[in-house]
Amino acid sequence: MERVKVGDKEFTISISASHIQQRVADVAAQINQDFKGERPLFLAVLNGSFVFAADLLRHITLPCEISFVRLASYQGTSSTGKVQKLIGLTESLKGRTVIIVEDIIDSGLTMKELLAMVQAEAPKQVRIASLLVKPDNLKVDLDIPYCCFKIPNDFIVGYGLDYDGEGRNLPDIYTVVPDSL
Secondary structure, three states: OOEEEEOOEEEEEEEOHHHHHHHHHHHHHHHHHHOOOOOOEEEEEEOOOHHHHHHHHHHOOOOOEEEEEEOOOEEOOEEOOOOOOOEOOOOOOOOOEEEEEEEEEOOOHHHHHHHHHHHOOOOOEEEEEEEEEOHHHOOOOOOOOEEEEEOOOOOEEEOOEOEOOEOOOOOOEEEEOHHHO
């Protein structure tokens, strides 16, 4: 499908499912190489990262664990700028290698808050793996060593990302058609 309608907006394909799968495999290969001999804990941020996290973990050959947390700052098509409390972290992070798995890093404010929360638990090291990064919209400096795609500051949907709860099930990533905003 070249175009889809999600809610009241129309979207056009911007990243194909096959291109996504190739980049996810590439990022996983880099993680496998960088953490050889370690047993990392992947900390996937819900709801958006669940598809990326599942596909990423299928390519990880290291012994590892995964846990899911929730930390949201989005509503509709834009960030609210208000980070909510971290929910769901039950594993001890002390002395562990933690890889935060995120669907998209937009302003970076949510990630900065999450990093502070994770660092407070005294992990050995923390790295970020993000499906998408919007470098032109970042408001804070972040080290994101595992990034599948850098994208413009457009609103997107699909492959786990939603528009008001819909569209997460689309296998491709779509960009909103400007005249439907």
